[in-house]
Amino acid sequence: MKLETRNEMSLFEVPATLNADGKLTDACVQQALTVMNREGFVIFTDLMSDEESDVGLELIRQTIEDPDRVRGSFASETDNRYVRRDFCSLPSTMPVLSFAAMLAQRIEPVISTYCARTHPLLEVTTLTSYIGSSHQYVHRDPAGVISLFAAVADVSEAQGGTVFIPGTHLDGRAEERRGATAHELMELFRVKSNASILCYNLAKLWRMLKQGKTSLAWGEFRDRVFSSAWDEHQPNLMRFILGKNSQFSIRNLGPRTLWRLYRHRDVLSEMFHLVQTAPRKGTVILYQSDLLHAGPDNRSPHPRRLFSMSIARNPVEPKAWHAGYSPHPTLIANSISLGDLLDFPAFCAAPVAGLRDEKASG
Helix, strand or coil, X not given: CCCCEECXXXXXXXXXXXXXXXXXXXXXXXXXXXXXXXXXXXXXXXXXXXXXXXXXXXXHHHHHHCCCCEECCCCCXXXXXXXXXXXXXXXXXXXXXXXXHHHHHHCHHHHHHHCCCCCEEEEEEEEEECECCCCCCCECCCCCEEEEEEECCCCCXXXXXXXXXXXXXXXXXXXXXXXCCHHHHHHHHHHHHHHHHHHHXXXXXXXXXXXXXXXXXXXXXXXXHCCCCCCCCCCCHHHHHHCCCCCCCHHHHCHHHHHHHHHCHHHHHHHCCEEECCXXXXXXEEEECCCCEECCCECCCCCEEEXXXXXXXXXXXXXXXXXXXXXXXXXXXXXXXXXXXXXXXXCCCCCCHHHHHHHHHC
């Protein structure tokens, strides 16, 4: 089964134009909200200058170089263990919070549409993937959150820019947009996509094993394919057959589901598609957490690095917060709200392209 993706992003992009206060202009906000509400995500191009992006990149490098860094459990723990990914939480230091505050303040008019000032910052993380990483299954993050990816360096298609399925967020209007069976069809498309991802990951691992490209560590093939250990994003045949992977297992492929996949195959192809992003340096992607998405594998020798943070749309109990996200111990000890970020001293650098353009035209 072939995993088919599209790479045309213009429908989801909004050029970032800032006003004199360093926030998105009203026209930019309205355009962004239209895209966000319709598709579940929006891509702000040129939201950061090169200098600002470099600061974010340095924060990521410093975190990864720290032997005592806090590794995340929110992607693939096996990939983390074999250094195929390095997903970890950033500490609540002045430089990290200053950078996060800059992003939050710049797009405040959009974030504030979904999140109140009292709602907590759930996590600030670095998402780094290396060659040989696995392709995540298509999934939804815990509902009621707005998440952000900031590209601190160019991300190519081969490096594994995030894949989204536009319009699959659970905003209560899916039936209005796509008909009464919208949610059922979304789940069918997710099953179809994840079956392709399983085959893709297995084929890739087999090639790595036989051809010696990106050599596998001792025991890595076994741990990624036959281990009984919990991991929701590995092509683990044992847990697939036992039905112990909540993202995708044999439980998802019963006779009724297979028949529905066949029966609705044309509708699924027309209604849904995978869009793989390839954000340029300075781009910021904002998305609703319950939008179907996945982190692809990195097929490039160059690491893919993203700065990420998530803000609650609703009040969140600590138990649910820590189960779905990976806050750094410093963030757990001293919680931070959206209002705190909006009032925090932001990192200040040269104006981004959008602001320069606006001032020039004025």
